[in-house]
Amino acid sequence: MEWMLLPYRRYADFSGRSRRMEYWMYRLFEFGVVIVWVVLAGVLSGTAGTVGGDTAGGIVGSLSGLLIILFALFSFIPGLAVTVRRLHDTNRSGWFILISLIPLVGSIVLLVFLFSEGTRGPNNYGEDPKALHEHAGDVFS
DSSP states (O other): OHHHHHHHHTTTOOSSOOOHHHHHHHHHHHHHHHHHHHHHHHHHHHHHHHHHOHHHHHHHHHHHHHHHHHHHHHHHHHHHHHHHHHHHHTTOOGGGGGGGGSTTHHHHHHHHHHHSOOOSSOBTTBSOHHHHHHGGGGGGO
16 A cells, blocks of 8 residues: 555655556556546446436536546646656656657557666666665664
8 A cells, every 4th residue: 555655645756766566556546546436426326316316416426527537636746756757767757758649659658668677776867766675674684
C-alpha cells in the first residue's frame, strides 16, 4: 500500500527518480479506485432508481460522475509527477512525456520507456532509488 500512495505524498515533486514499482502500483491504485467507484455508482444509482424513481437514480449517477472527475483532477498532478520521475529513472528528460502526443507510435514508445529498467547507480537526475531502498535495511544488520 505504501507504493500506491507514495506519489500522493510527493504530490508535485518533479525532481528525482521513481522506481517501476512506485509507478505501476500507483497506476494500479488509480485504476482500482475508478473501477470500484464505477461499479459502486452503478449499483447505487440502480438501487436509488428502483426505490426513489428515475430522478433519484439520476442524481446518484451524476454525483458519482462528479466524484470520479474530482478524483481524476486530484490525481492528475501526482500522476504527471510520478511519470516524469519514472522517465528520470531511465535517464530521460521529463519532456519525453510529450512523445505520447504522436498518434499511436508515441504512446507505445512512452510505454516502453515506462516499462524499462532504471539506470543502475546515479544518473543525471539523482541517486538510484532501487539501491537506496535495498540498502535501507543495512543500518540494522
